[in-house]
Amino acid sequence: MTAIPGTVAFDEYGRPFIILRDQEKQKRLTGIDAIKSHILAARNVANTLRTSLGPKGLDKLMVSSDGDVTVTNDGATILKNMDVDHEVAKLMVQLSQSQDDEIGDGTTGVVVLAGALLEQAEQLLDKGIHPIRIADGFEMAAKCATDHLKTITHKFPESVENLEPYIKIAMTSLGSKIINKCHRQMAEIAVNAVLAVYDHVTWDVNFELIKIEGKVGGRLEDTRLENVKLAILTCPFEPPKPKTKHKLDVTSVEDYRALREYEREKFTEMVKLVKDAGTTLAICQWGFDDEANHLLLQNDLPAVRWVGGPEIELIAIATGGRIVPRFEELTPEKLGYAGVVRELSFGTTKDKMLVIEECKNSRAVTIFIRGGNKMIIEEAKRAIHDALCTVRNVLNTKDKKILYGGGAAEISCALACAAQADKISTLEQYAFRAFAEALEAVPMALAENSGLSPVDALAEIKARQLTEDNPSLGIDCLNRGTADMKVQNVIETLASKTQQICLATQLVKMILKIDDVRSPNDAGDAA
Numbered sequence: 001m002t003a004i005p006g007t008v009a010f011d012e013y014g015r016p017f018i019i020l021r022d023q024e025k026q027k028r029l030t031g032i033d034a035i036k037s038h039i040l041a042a043r044n045v046a047n048t049l050r051t052s053l054g055p056k057g058l059d060k061l062m063v064s065s066d067g068d069v070t071v072t073n074d075g076a077t078i079l080k081n082m083d084v085d086h087e088v089a090k091l092m093v094q095l096s097q098s099q100d101d102e103i104g105d106g107t108t109g110v111v112v113l114a115g116a117l118l119e120q121a122e123q124l125l126d127k128g129i130h131p132i133r134i135a136d137g138f139e140m141a142a143k144c145a146t147d148h149l150k151t152i153t154h155k156f157p158e159s160v161e162n163l164e165p166y167i168k169i170a171m172t173s174l175g176s177k178i179i180n181k182c183h184r185q186m187a188e189i190a191v192n193a194v195l196a197v198y199d200h201v202t203w204d205v206n207f208e209l210i211k212i213e214g215k216v217g218g219r220l221e222d223t224r225l226e227n228v229k230l231a232i233l234t235c236p237f238e239p240p241k242p243k244t245k246h247k248l249d250v251t252s253v254e255d256y257r258a259l260r261e262y263e264r265e266k267f268t269e270m271v272k273l274v275k276d277a278g279t280t281l282a283i284c285q286w287g288f289d290d291e292a293n294h295l296l297l298q299n300d301l302p303a304v305r306w307v308g309g310p311e312i313e314l315i316a317i318a319t320g321g322r323i324v325p326r327f328e329e330l331t332p333e334k335l336g337y338a339g340v341v342r343e344l345s346f347g348t349t350k351d352k353m354l355v356i357e358e359c360k361n362s363r364a365v366t367i368f369i370r371g372g373n374k375m376i377i378e379e380a381k382r383a384i385h386d387a388l389c390t391v392r393n394v395l396n397t398k399d400k401k402i403l404y405g406g407g408a409a410e411i412s413c414a415l416a417c418a419a420q421a422d423k424i425s426t427l428e429q430y431a432f433r434a435f436a437e438a439l440e441a442v443p444m445a446l447a448e449n450s451g452l453s454p455v456d457a458l459a460e461i462k463a464r465q466l467t468e469d470n471p472s473l474g475i476d477c478l479n480r481g482t483a484d485m486k487v488q489n490v491i492e493t494l495a496s497k498t499q500q501i502c503l504a505t506q507l508v509k510m511i512l513k514i515d516d517v518r519s520p521n522d523a524g525d526a527a
Contacts, residue, residue: 046115462486
C-alpha cells in the first residue's frame with residue numbers, strides 16, 4: 001500500500017485532491033547542495049550592488065511598501081531598503097551594515113568582494129575540495145593580503161595648517177555620490193566639521209556633536225541678534241501645577257479674574273527672573289502660551305520654544321551655558337554666550353531655522369544642506385556622513401596610514417596572494433589563487449562601470465604593477481590619462497580596506513560551514 005504524502009480532501013462534486021504539507025512540498029537541501037544554494041543567494045545580492053561601485057557607479061531607485069522613494073548608490077542604504085527573504089542574503093545585508101557601523105564607508109565594496117569570494121568558492125567545490133579546506137585557505141589568504149597592505153601604505157601628511165590632504169581623502173569618498181559636482185565644497189565642509197569636534201588627546205571624534213540638517217529649495221533671508229546671552233531652560237513658561245491629581249472649580253467671574261491675575265503674576269515673575277539674570281535670548285524646551293509670549297515681547301526678551309532635547313544639549317555645549325531646570329536656579333553664571341544668533345526663513349515656506357554662531361566652544365557644529373528636492377538632500381546627507389567617517393578614520397589612528405584607491409590595493413594584494421600560492425604545496429594553494437581572483441573582481445567592476453573593457457584594463461594594470469613595481473597603479477575610471485592613483489589623489493584609509501577584506505572573509509567562512517538550514521517546522525524530520 002502506497003502512503004499518501006498529505007491529506008486527502010474532496011470538493012463539492014466528490015472529486016478527491018491532496019493537500020500537501022509544507023515539509024513535503026518543499027524539499028530541504030543539505031550538504032554541498034545547501035552550500036551552493038546559499039552561495040547563489042549571496043551572489044545575487046552582490047550582483048545587485050556591483051553596478052553601483054566606483055565614481056561611475058549607477059544609482060538605485062528604492063520604493064518602500066508605503067510608496068516612499070529613495071534614490072541612492074550607498075551600499076548600506078540599498079540593502080537596508082531591499083526586501084530580502086533568504087536567510088543567507090540577510091547575512092550580506094548585515095555584512096554591509098557592519099562595515100557602515102565600523103568604518104562608515106566601503107559598504108558596496110565589501111559586499112562585491114564577498115560575492116566574488118563565494119563565486120570562487122563554488123568553483124573550488126566543483127573540483128571536489130572540502131568546504132573546510134576552502135574556508136581555512138581563504139583565512140590564510142586574507143592574512144597574507146592584510147599583511148601585504150601594510151607594506152604598501154603611505155604616511156598621511158598630517159598638518160593643522162595644511163588641510164588639503166584631508167580634503168582630498170574626503171573628495172575620494174564623495175566622488176561616487178550624487179553631489180560630486182560640488183564635492184570639493186562638501187569635502188571642505190566635512191573636514192572643517194570633523195576638525196572642530198576632534199579631541200587631540202584621545203584621537204576621538206564624537207559624531208553626536210555634528211548635526212546634519214537639510215531644507216528643500218527656497219532662498220535664505222535672516223534676522224539676527226549680536227552678543228547674545230542665552231538662558232537654556234527645560235522648565236515651561238506656565239504657572240506651577242500640583243504634583244497630585246487635582247480639580248479646579250471656577251464658578252464665578254471673580255474666580256476667573258483671580259485665576260487670570262494669578263497666571264499673570266506668575267508669568268511676570270518668571271520673565272523677571274530670566275531678565276534679571278541678564279538674558280537676551282531664552283531657549284525653552286517646552287512651549288508657552290500667548291500670555292507668556294506677550295509678556296516676553298513686552299520686556300524685549302526674544303524666546304524660542306519647543307527646542308528638542310538633543311538640540312538643547314548641543315546649544316549648551318556650544319555656548320558654554322548650563323541647562324536650567326527651574327527659573328529660581330537661573331543665575332548670570334549659567335548663561336551661554338553666542339556672538340550672533342540668526343533666524344533663517346526659506347522663501348515662501350513657513351520653515352524657519354535658528355543659527356547660533358561665534359560660540360564660546362566651537363565643538364558642536366551643524367552642517368546645513370540645500371537641495372532641489374527631498375531625495376537629493378537625503379542622499380547628500382548620506383554622502384556627507386561617509387566623508388565625515390573617512391576623515392575620522394584617518395584622525396583616529398596613531399600611525400595615519402593611507403592607501404591608493406581605484407582598485408590599486410586589490411590588484412597589489414592579488415599579485416601577492418598569487419605569488420604566495422606558488423610557495424604552498426598543500427591543497428590551500430587553490431584557495432590562495434581563488435582569493436587572488438576574487439580580489440580582482442573589485443577593479444574589474446570599477447572598469448566595467450566606467451565603460452572600459454574589464455579584462456583588458458585589469459591585464460594592463462597587473463602587468464604595469466609588476467614591471468614598474470608601483471602598487472599605486474589602478475583603474476583610470478575618470479579618463480584622466482594616468483592610472484597612477486597617487487597623481488589622481490584617489491586616497492583610501494588602511495583601516496577601511498583591511499576591514500573590508502576581514503569582514504568579507506569571515507562571512508564567506510561562515511557560509512561555507514553551513515550545510516543545512518532547520519526551521520521550527522522541520523522538527524518532525526529529526527527522527
